[in-house]
Amino acid sequence: MPALRMPRPRMLALGLAALAGMAGAAEAGAHRIYVANEYDASISVIDPESGETLDTIGISGRPGEVRPRGMAVSPDGRTIYVAVSDFLPGRQSPEDAIVAIDTATNRVLRRYRAGGNPERVAISPDGTQLWAALEATAQVVGIDTATGAEIGKFQTGVETEGVAVSPDGRHVLVTAETSHTVTMVDARARKVLTHLLVGNRPRDVVFSPDGARAYVSAEIGGTVSVIDVAARKVVDTISLGLDSRPVELNLDPSGGRLYVAGGGTSAVYVIDTARAEVVEVIRERMGRRPWGLSVSPGGERIYTANGLSDSVSVIGADCLCVLDQFAAGRGAHSVEVGVVDAR
Amino acid sequence: MARISDPTRRAFLAGTGAAALMPLASALRAGTPAAENVLRIGATLPIAGAALPEGAVNLRSVGEAARMGLALAEEDAALNAGLLGWSPELAIGNAPGAGAVARAARRLVAREQVSVLIGGYTTEEAEILSAIAEESGALFLNVGATSDLARSGPCRANTFHVEASAAMYVDAILGWHVRAGFRRWHFVHDETAEGEARRARAAAGLEDRYWGAEVVGASVARRGETRDTAAVLDAIRESRSDVVFLLTDWQAQRDFLSHYEAAGLTAAVVGFPEPAAQTRDYYFTLSQVAPAAGAGYRAALWEPTLDAYGARELNTRFAARWGAPMDPAAWSAYQAVKIAMEAAIATGSARGEDLARHLAREESVFDVSKGIGVSFRPWDHQLRQPLYLVKVNPDASPSRELPALAARASLAGELPAIYMPGTEPVERLDQLGDIRRSGECRA
Numbered sequence: 001m002p003a004l005r006m007p008r009p010r011m012l013a014l015g016l017a018a019l020a021g022m023a024g025a026a027e028a029g030a031h032r033i034y035v036a037n038e039y040d041a042s043i044s045v046i047d048p049e050s051g052e053t054l055d056t057i058g059i060s061g062r063p064g065e066v067r068p069r070g071m072a073v074s075p076d077g078r079t080i081y082v083a084v085s086d087f088l089p090g091r092q093s094p095e096d097a098i099v100a101i102d103t104a105t106n107r108v109l110r111r112y113r114a115g116g117n118p119e120r121v122a123i124s125p126d127g128t129q130l131w132a133a134l135e136a137t138a139q140v141v142g143i144d145t146a147t148g149a150e151i152g153k154f155q156t157g158v159e160t161e162g163v164a165v166s167p168d169g170r171h172v173l174v175t176a177e178t179s180h181t182v183t184m185v186d187a188r189a190r191k192v193l194t195h196l197l198v199g200n201r202p203r204d205v206v207f208s209p210d211g212a213r214a215y216v217s218a219e220i221g222g223t224v225s226v227i228d229v230a231a232r233k234v235v236d237t238i239s240l241g242l243d244s245r246p247v248e249l250n251l252d253p254s255g256g257r258l259y260v261a262g263g264g265t266s267a268v269y270v271i272d273t274a275r276a277e278v279v280e281v282i283r284e285r286m287g288r289r290p291w292g293l294s295v296s297p298g299g300e301r302i303y304t305a306n307g308l309s310d311s312v313s314v315i316g317a318d319c320l321c322v323l324d325q326f327a328a329g330r331g332a333h334s335v336e337v338g339v340v341d342a343r
Numbered sequence: 344m345a346r347i348s349d350p351t352r353r354a355f356l357a358g359t360g361a362a363a364l365m366p367l368a369s370a371l372r373a374g375t376p377a378a379e380n381v382l383r384i385g386a387t388l389p390i391a392g393a394a395l396p397e398g399a400v401n402l403r404s405v406g407e408a409a410r411m412g413l414a415l416a417e418e419d420a421a422l423n424a425g426l427l428g429w430s431p432e433l434a435i436g437n438a439p440g441a442g443a444v445a446r447a448a449r450r451l452v453a454r455e456q457v458s459v460l461i462g463g464y465t466t467e468e469a470e471i472l473s474a475i476a477e478e479s480g481a482l483f484l485n486v487g488a489t490s491d492l493a494r495s496g497p498c499r500a501n502t503f504h505v506e507a508s509a510a511m512y513v514d515a516i517l518g519w520h521v522r523a524g525f526r527r528w529h530f531v532h533d534e535t536a537e538g539e540a541r542r543a544r545a546a547a548g549l550e551d552r553y554w555g556a557e558v559v560g561a562s563v564a565r566r567g568e569t570r571d572t573a574a575v576l577d578a579i580r581e582s583r584s585d586v587v588f589l590l591t592d593w594q595a596q597r598d599f600l601s602h603y604e605a606a607g608l609t610a611a612v613v614g615f616p617e618p619a620a621q622t623r624d625y626y627f628t629l630s631q632v633a634p635a636a637g638a639g640y641r642a643a644l645w646e647p648t649l650d651a652y653g654a655r656e657l658n659t660r661f662a663a664r665w666g667a668p669m670d671p672a673a674w675s676a677y678q679a680v681k682i683a684m685e686a687a688i689a690t691g692s693a694r695g696e697d698l699a700r701h702l703a704r705e706e707s708v709f710d711v712s713k714g715i716g717v718s719f720r721p722w723d724h725q726l727r728q729p730l731y732l733v734k735v736n737p738d739a740s741p742s743r744e745l746p747a748l749a750a751r752a753s754l755a756g757e758l759p760a761i762y763m764p765g766t767e768p769v770e771r772l773d774q775l776g777d778i779r780r781s782g783e784c785r786a
Binding site: 089155159176178179197200 | 419422423424426427653655656659660681685708710714716761762764765766767768769
């Protein structure tokens, strides 16, 4: 599939330094963009330099019935985990799985049975645990990546969605859309620590690099809640506007900037985390309804998966402007960056 | 599980127990922490009994839908609020008619000590519940009465309207149809104050907002008067209207449509969507009595085939719980519980006055699975919200299977459109309904 051709500044070649922020990433690696296409039941593999679609990985032969949504990338960047489910959020089916894709071959390595309509997935920093938000059963489940065995399953609010594992691997945070809560799980003790009230319809959650803070987007509230992880409290709420409908969010490698996809305004909000303020709103040339958002390993690029444009917007961190648009599949939901060995 | 007030406790329990529980409910109960705070909610529903007035017989399906919505809301709230140390206690009073509503509501407040009342399926019922709420300090959430008359005049500080107002429905219907090219309107209304108010609002809507459209006729139809119907049909024919707006109740709409179809008139017909005229059963009735004229476009508070914004998840949970589509009456009852529960959590109080003060704040925003944060207008306590355009299926099936029930109508549009970057969302929602600050509640 050809890239959408638009005038753009020359993209910088990403050298070794750009990958240094990715723990355990192969030194000789180059990165690829992986986009979960909700309505095509596929994953687009895109070259970040040319925007060319290098491969399209079929997740199911039943597009429109089976959908890939949230994704996570392994610490070494070489495995992409995809939350796959059907379109019937109240039903558990064999399609409810976490699919692991090998970035070297673009083949499915393994399917982890998850149950409960998994919507988003996270991986522990050591790569040994998968955590999936089970929308249908209002639970979060931990899965051993080596054996596929269930580590634990914990109750959340109704319509579980976002999930994140802390950098030290101890805490798992899970959002629930109808209870407006974040559930904090102790992954070592395997117990629920607390439930925190955040903004209306929380979608995604991400930890700061040092694990001290976590940030939660609230789609209907139009806010980002800031959680003090040690204190287990919401310590700040950043308003993006009622119409912003923020969904995925991610930090740059330093943790100084938080990028938030604004699905309602087709914008990306840039938050200075030290000031807890929106410092820039990127609107010009953005794709429609950005839903997924990822940051390149070195922090130079921000990628958004645009559900109404079936595209990926490429944003430069220096200019905070849209540099390019790449074509993706139908209903681009999430975007992640994986590593492939240099050939 | 909802506790049921006399006299139909057994019937309610039987109905609830017959439904298969989805995995979520049982999974959640097991892990819900013990609640420290309780919010007691009472609802008055027109479900059964010989006292149900003949003219309100169709309210049975509305009441039943509301009961199912309340039960699902209580189950969801038990989990969601339970995470934060709260739990709901729901008591339902069977109240077929205004007198029964008054008795049930007073009993719910006195005996069950509810601080939230839910109900109001006629203007009279809403007025009664509103008055009892003011007397008792309870919060009243109107989930069925559309009357603009009930929303104007002296402020009832504890009364809030989850149901859309007549003005909102009228504006939605006018907007959709005028943009679709329907310019010559003929109104048919009844002789009640409510009927006249609907006609006046519709006429003002056309005059104020749609200069390219005009009222070419208006007729009064008295219920059961077939001579009136013949005269109205003649008037419509003579007016050469291209759309007829039935501003009557559900029963008169149904009867009129059968005559209209038989008379061979061809102008499009749209009906005022009071709750009893928004059910899947009613849509099926229309498709049977008037397969052409009855199968047009209608406005609705909610649509069970809505598939975006979290609506998919809510509709699916409801269908899995009850084996039926989520009719608008179920949705409004569900959201009333959710809104009350969230107000209790936000304020830390179960007192009706505290909840009402929270709802009246412009900053209090709620998620009702319509894809945009909604709030109550401070001056009349009307919930700002999008409405939906649905198309009645002329080939609707009598089957009670879920897919067949769902297919009795389909989603055709949304007003206002939710995805409109660059516009102010509250102003967008206020495009529906009377934005003159006619109510006397203070912002």
